[in-house]
Amino acid sequence: MDQKKLYGHWHFWEEFVSYPMMVYYWIRGENIQKMLTKKIDKAKKNASQIILTEKMKNEFLIQYEKLDNFFSFHFKDIEASRNHNFEEKIKYCLNQYKKESTSLLSSSNLMKLQGNFLNGAEKTLFLYFTLEGKTNREIRLSDIMIGDNSSKIFIAFLKGKKFIDENHNLTVDQKSSFIRIHRFLKDNHIINPDFQDTTIIEAMENEYNTNFDKGTFSRAIIVKPNDFEEIIYHELSELFNVRN
Incomplete structure (x- = not known):
């Protein structure tokens, strides 16, 4: 302090x-x-x-x-x-x-x-x-995303892309890429930027039933997105009307 x-x-x-x-x-x-x-x-x-x-x-x-x-x-x-x-x-x-x-x-x-x-x-x-x-401090995506239906829209998107299953369990191995997608949402004020990364991690863990340690999260967000991620960002931009 x-x-x-x-x-x-x-x-x-x-x-x-x-x-x-x-x-x-x-x-x-x-x-x-x-x-x-x-x-x-x-x-x-x-x-x-x-x-x-x-x-x-x-x-x-x-x-x-x-x-x-x-x-x-x-x-x-x-x-x-x-x-x-x-x-x-x-x-x-x-x-x-x-x-x-x-x-x-x-x-x-x-x-x-x-x-x-x-x-x-x-x-x-x-x-x-x-x-x-x-x-009970079970923070979920709906608590940190701006807009009444934003979390539902995003969850449906992730299911469609096979990132998660019907029970919201994470199905992909590359957590870093998944983390950067959420960082993209925060940078574009779809996830409320007032929330710190620790809260976003907690919401992700509760939502996707898996662990995201701080080290992995911190390293992931400084890595430049690959071509696949850029496509995902473009689709999310259209989905949430992000203006660049």
Whole structure:
């Protein structure tokens, strides 16, 4: 995470304000874990009151992707592994916070870190709980493509080209070419460009019942398309009225 964005410019007078705050929390016995637990409970309570519509779900997914705070940076990082439960993710974020805080010599920067971490946790977990509880985070093409019927049209196209079978299972061996087709859709705003590649990968995995690792995805999108792919792009351009 950008350190300048997190801490900003240091001013000596900030130390006079921050130090008493540190003492205040110390006297109250408010350690970071206890304060984070309160934020988790608050986020969970607020999320439980949301009636999630399809429109809100898409908006929340974009907001979640665009989160940029100390907590979200590490929470989304560990979440991408898919091998940790919620408690383990929280523990990981706390460990990252403690590691960062022990490297700080300034009380003002420590308070900035604490505020960023706790407020970021509340924002991040509100969206996480809202999406997790109501959609089980099974993101699919319909969630990331622009237009009501775009995903249905695209799926029908892929079936016609024998890229996938009737159950949407991927039938081709060349994942790189398949990935570039989806990148073409993103570049031409058929897939919403606000979604990051990690979200697109997740949607593809859920839709096509296969794995697309980040390394393969990253390498695939920088390779120049071959003649066959250019033909596919041309057909998709006509199908979705892409104007070059």
